[in-house]
Amino acid sequence: MKRESIVPAACAAVTYTVLCHPHHHTVFIVLTDGPGNKDDITRSKNEGKELSKEEKQRLRKQKKQQKKQKERKNEKSETEKEKTPVSLLPPPRPVATQKAPSALPAPASAPIPVPASAPFHSSPAPSPADKPAKSKAELKAERRARQETDRAAKQPGSSSSGIKTKVPLSELNPVVKRLPEHVQVDDPAVVKRLAKKLERQQIPLRSDYGYKVSLFSHLHQYSRKAPLTQQLSIPSTVIHPSIVRLGLQYSQGIVAGSNARSVALLHAFKQVIRDYTTPPNEELSRDLVNKLKPYISFLNQCRPLSASMGNAIKYIKKEISNIPSQCKEEEAKTKLLTCIDRYIEEKIVLAAKAISKYAIEKISDGDVILVYGCSSLVNNILCEAFEKSRKFRVIVVDSRPRLEGREALRRLVQRGISCTYVLISALSYILPEVSKVFLGAHALLANGYVMSRVGTSQIALVARTFNVPVLVCCETYKFCEKVQTDSFVSNELDDPDDLMVTRKGKTQLENWQDVSSLGLLNLVYDVTPPDFVDLVITDLGMIPCTSVPVVLRVKNLDQ
């Protein structure tokens, strides 16, 4: 039976379809976008059992959230105020961490009913709190559904049987996630919270430097001349020496590049684990994770963590927490060390080999390949292709202020590959000669956007204009759940003094701080939309950019 309910005026855009399940005598609401897709409804009927349970879970969560909100309203009114501006951000700062809008641009393929239904649910999530006016029938239906969920909850074993997709419950959480602190630098409350947290962990706070361009004033901007070690004691006791060394190498740029940073991080963690001893009355699985937290904050202060580092840290923390409590310390430590070695071997070294294998298929004799900056993976691919006697030549495009292309040029020429070197301003001049473009990536976001060194999106855009295929090479461990559609929301601001250049003894921008209307901006990353990328070569194979969410889901299932 189908019945159209009276739609409240505020939700006019969404139509409700009220279904009555024959077996359970429940009335549950299936929220569909648009004029009720027939397939959707038949599907939902067939999977009626599952949806009902998920509905029940959702409603249960709703109740819990309402309770929590009421409690918190009385205690901490400030955090509430903080949360509401967070949830009602203006368009230039979309709520990046909310999973809901992510599924909207991605085609809601059939085996993903849950994330597809999440956005439909997120809109009414604030609605019980905000819009008290609702139609009677709806309220009745909700109440009946709630009763059913309570009844179903009492029945043992019925809750989890029907769920097809083993999606973790956190994905059903309709509450807006908190924005990470590193993109809220202009909010003094957040900065205060961060300072308190660092003080608790005994890590010095690195202060921002120089005038920040207003569009990016929500990001940190540090100076390389003020390292964090200035405020640390010299035989560092709070932070393990190898972590201090790593932080220094990050902030000075000695270890740069997504892969290098992850490998260096894991190497430092190996030293930490080797030197670790469990204090009495503590368990290794919990204490070691707590020990790692201040180190991670320290590294974050030295240089914001990359997506690959974030995934590596998640993996290690999971491995540590999975150590059984009866395991002896030596055994646990060796187990962890072998886990780390295995992770590096699988995700970085072997992945590079697999990617080279796929990529070499795409390189044919007589190709002119364009690369940008210095990506370790792309260099690896080109060197291997050259060893397999493919005939091609390379054009290296470089840009200021990092000028990383020089290092890529050196490595390729050292192997004997013939190269041309241009700056990015000559891109449209050189592109008619190019047959394909290989780009490296810092991270692949959940909506298919490619986050890479600033300038990559330009290369992809111009290449698309010239109809040159753009291939992005990226290992799967760099895929991250973040969603971004522009480069403003979350980025990294490098030292603005890098933009100063001294020619013939004169530095024109020497006193840029004195000029009040001048701001120097040194961005590090930018995002490329998936329309400009033709193929992503990963260790799982060659996939289109839009299949990144699938890979992420498969990864989550594996774990």
Added chain:
Amino acid sequence: MELQAVLMAAGGGSRMMDLTYNTPKPLLPVGNKPLIWYPLNLLERVGFEEVIVITTKEVQKMISTDPKVKLDVKMKLDLVCIQEDADMGTADALRHIQQKVKTDVLVVSCDLITDAALHEVVDLFRAHNATLSMLMSKAHEFTETVPGQKGKKKTGEQRDFVGVDDTGKRLLFMANEADLDEGVVIRKSIMRKHPRMHIKTGLVDAHLYCLKKSVVDFLADNKSISSIRGELVPYLVRKQFSKSTNSPKVIDETHQNLKKNDSNVNLEIQISSRDEELLHLTQERSCWNDHRGDMSDAYHGGRLRCYVHIMDEGICYRVNTLAAYIEANRLAPKLFDEPAVHPSAVVSERCLIGADSIIGASCQISDKTSIKRSTIGVSTTVREKVKVTNSIIMHGVTIEEGCNIQGSVICSNAVIGRGADIKYCLVGSAQRIEPDGEHTTASPHLAITHSPTPLYSN
């Protein structure tokens, strides 16, 4: 633990025998604190909690017994005594404590007075995984006239030639004029790797070194090296570019030629650490290079690296000559903010004490005295109508009335008789200047030391 601090306080002060024949150099008062207090304060400020102090038995006795020598440091001092007559160099001393050294060391000399930011030196050591990292400073001309010397200081001292690369951090070349026969010889291999080298001569070596543990172990095997500054540092700087350090084949040969081969092989082995392949993987994937223009990898594939931090501004003195001692006395008070006049000093109201003078504890300054730009030591008695200008008066000195002391150094327990007029002289320990004597630099008795009997005026 990351670093262990080692303080070398066994030196004799051979270049200022006038001052040190009675008081050991580490205990010479500078700004009314023993000289050894300054490096210890530096280490304490930076965050060290323990220091290994290598010193002589005499100094150890004086530290523990003499009430005038108060060290006021909260750190744990591990005093290691060596024989004074053993003539041990700094490297020998390091070899002596090899058992105590468990990690990398920071070697400091006891005569260093500086306000340098130590983290700059240590950061170079950490970030580049260097074998040696040291501190140097631009030398400043000494402006004060030195008692006992006519005219300005002669610049006949041996110069040090220090070669750094373009960034100013990597140490490429170090040699002393005494070791060079005719000219400065620079190997072609260095020029090929670093085409631009800046050679500086006006630098003061602060004798502050960060050394890797493998270097200390290397010293234990190589008994021929006896001085860190004179032999070890130039050796390490040269070894950066030697072929044997860079070729990987050496590692295989060690098992056969352990004793026979040159000891640089041992140094090579210990440079490599566990997880070497991970470090190699990191360097391979990282898009950073310390130089550009040639085809080689970062650091030219070298495993041994020496770095130097050259201070442009700030105080950095090594108190090993009389001139440096006087200069240090002028500037040392800026390093700590204790009040200029010690609270326990008895100073009468009708005396004139300049703002840049320091009066030590338990002093007695009588009326109508004028003290300008001077340092008065502990338990010194200054009677009426005395004029002290630009001088250093050490502990326990008695200055009778009507004296006029200018630009001089009066060592401890001396007695200056009534009405003496002392200009630019150095009065040794426990000497007596008879009343109404007039002593200036021009007089033949300019440095009044060692004489058991009082001198007569001219």
